[in-house]
Amino acid sequence: MGNEFERKQRIAVVGGGPGGYDAAIAGAQLGGDVTLVEQVGVGGSAVLTDVVPSKTLIAVAEATNAIGEAADLGVQFFSRSETTGRPVRPEVAVNLTAVNKRLLGLARQQSEDMRASLIRAGVKIVQGHGRLDGPDSVIVSTAAGPDGTDFDQIDADTIVVSVGASPRILSSAVPDGERIFTWTQLYSLTAIPEHLIVVGSGVTGAEFASAYTALGSKVTLISSRDQVLPGEDADAAAVIENVFKRNGMTVLSKSRADSVERTADGVVATLSDGTTVEGSHCLMAVGSIPNTKGIGLESAGVQLSESGHIRVNRVARTSAPNIYAAGDCTTFLPLASVASMQGRTAMFHAMGDAVNPTELRNVASNIFTQPQIATVGWTQRQIEEGIAQGDIYKLPLSSNPRAKMMGIKDGFVKLFARTGSGTVIGGVVVAPNASELIFPIALAVEHRLTVDQVSRAFTVYPSLSGSISDAARAMHIVL
Numbered sequence: 507m508g509n510e511f512e513r514k515q516r517i518a519v520v521g522g523g524p525g526g527y528d529a530a531i532a533g534a535q536l537g538g539d540v541t542l543v544e545q546v547g548v549g550g551s552a553v554l555t556d557v558v559p560s561k562t563l564i565a566v567a568e569a570t571n572a573i574g575e576a577a578d579l580g581v582q583f584f585s586r587s588e589t590t591g592r593p594v595r596p597e598v599a600v601n602l603t604a605v606n607k608r609l610l611g612l613a614r615q616q617s618e619d620m621r622a623s624l625i626r627a628g629v630k631i632v633q634g635h636g637r638l639d640g641p642d643s644v645i646v647s648t649a650a651g652p653d654g655t656d657f658d659q660i661d662a663d664t665i666v667v668s669v670g671a672s673p674r675i676l677s678s679a680v681p682d683g684e685r686i687f688t689w690t691q692l693y694s695l696t697a698i699p700e701h702l703i704v705v706g707s708g709v710t711g712a713e714f715a716s717a718y719t720a721l722g723s724k725v726t727l728i729s730s731r732d733q734v735l736p737g738e739d740a741d742a743a744a745v746i747e748n749v750f751k752r753n754g755m756t757v758l759s760k761s762r763a764d765s766v767e768r769t770a771d772g773v774v775a776t777l778s779d780g781t782t783v784e785g786s787h788c789l790m791a792v793g794s795i796p797n798t799k800g801i802g803l804e805s806a807g808v809q810l811s812e813s814g815h816i817r818v819n820r821v822a823r824t825s826a827p828n829i830y831a832a833g834d835c836t837t838f839l840p841l842a843s844v845a846s847m848q849g850r851t852a853m854f855h856a857m858g859d860a861v862n863p864t865e866l867r868n869v870a871s872n873i874f875t876q877p878q879i880a881t882v883g884w885t886q887r888q889i890e891e892g893i894a895q896g897d898i899y900k901l902p903l904s905s906n907p908r909a910k911m912m913g914i915k916d917g918f919v920k921l922f923a924r925t926g927s928g929t930v931i932g933g934v935v936v937a938p939n940a941s942e943l944i945f946p947i948a949l950a951v952e953h954r955l956t957v958d959q960v961s962r963a964f965t966v967y968p969s970l971s972g973s974i975s976d977a978a979r980a981m982h983i984v985l
């Protein structure tokens with residue numbers, strides 16, 4: 507009979523989004539006996555309702571924009587009128603039913619691919635709702651056919667909780683999935699909304715407002731702050747707000763929507779100053795709440811923050827020594843990339859492998875508006891407040907030859923380098939493909955490269971990345 511040290515470590519993972527998925531894969535790779543509990547579908551909200559569908563929709567919006575802007579480059583679209591034989595300018599029309607069918611199909615496929623990878627890695631998948639029964643056990647309620655609910659118990663040496671978050675619902679603006687939506691419901695739309703009111707100008711609100719403007723909706727963005735994207739780089743937010751307005755979006759700053767109600771053929775939002783905004787549809791993008799209620803966390807010894815997020819350290823460990831947590835249900839950054847990293851780190855720590863504690867400062871993130879905003883490292887605000895000592899250099903893309911060729915009108919590269927040493931400590935890129943351009947800056951931040959080391963690497967001429975090198979060159983520290 508084997509002793510305790512010979513048996514595999516039993517790992518239970520609750521939630522199959524990026525956090526749970528990566529934890530499960532890493533746990534199996536390191537030799538654990540892994541069971542993953544998921545109540546909806548592998549891939550989680552990230553794949554089924556959030557990242558994959560929204561970024562696919564945004565890719566369509568980018569294609570629509572590219573067609574619209576091609577005229578600036580001298581590209582002309584004509585077809586011939588059947589009656590007069592004269593050239594007519596065709597209109598760009600988006601078939602939203604086809605777009606949504608495709609993006610939901612992509613999401614389903616991605617979920618199935620991830621499920622297959624888990625099975626290949628030897629992970630057992632249990633479909634159902636999981637809750638902790640003390641620190642060493644997970645109870646799963648599964649809908650067991652027509653007779654109702656069945657229960658499964660998973661005993662575990664290590665538990666990873668990665669249950670994600672759900673859209674915050676205001677009682678005065680309850681989504682009905684027909685006229686008033688959360689972002690998870692938007693993909694049931696079959697036609698481009700005539701006038702979409704977006705409540706909330708954080709990342710999700712700004713991304714959808716940007717996309718639906720490009721797709722052809724009239725959009726009104728209701729923002730409680732004086733600038734969209736509060737908390738982001740102020741120059742970047744100013745560029746985006748400017749582009750939004752230039753493209754015809756109405757941005758209502760310092761406006762709070764007290765309620766949103768249905769009318770006979772649309773919606774009406776009532777602002778706190780009593781004014782009303784009428785539209786055909788409304789997207790509520792007012793944040794998320796963690797799915798941590800009622801799943802036995804507190805009684806298992808897991809501490810939560812006031813907002814209900816699980817407190818974790820940099821190796822994703824909670825206050826209970828054998829319980830880890832990853833992703834949007836934790837006090838870390840709500841990003842799929844961070845969730846995955848936390849999931850892997852948790853397993854490496856639990857299984858005694860080499861661990862690199864997650865450094866939030868080095869997380870690169872991107873806002874998929876048009877243009878995009880990508881950031882990494884310390885922020886300008888932190889430098890200006892004296893929290894970090896750094897020099898700031900901003901280079902508008904208007905001086906970049908490739909940007910001119912491509913007809914790029916807006917955007918910039920901004921670098922932050924430690925005063926004295928020139929070590930790159932952060933940066934911002936506002937450009938059509940900023941999500942790709944931020945990587946060299948993220949590498950510099952992660953590996954503490956100086957501006958001189960960055961500028962010594964070749965960039966292609968002409969290229970947008972040339973502006974990163976140009977900014978680094980301009981920050982050269984004369985010895």
Ligand SMILES: Cc1cc2nc3c(=O)[nH]c(=O)nc-3n(C[C@H](O)[C@H](O)[C@H](O)COP(=O)(O)OP(=O)(O)OC[C@H]3O[C@@H](n4cnc5c(N)ncnc54)[C@H](O)[C@@H]3O)c2cc1C
Binds near residue numbers: 550553556668
């Ligand atoms: C519109 C939108 C766009 C976004 N775009 C990006 C982006 O471009 N890039 C990026 O990095 N991030 C993006 N995010 C954030 C990203 O979606 C989240 O950070 C990511 O989903 C977090 O992963 P997770 O594993 O913590 O949770 P989730 O993906 O939410 O997965 C949690 C899973 O747990 C399951 N679950 C919950 N409770 C239980 C339970 N009790 N038992 C069993 N299963 C349970 C759920 O069904 C779900 O499948 C976006 C978010 C939104 C809202």
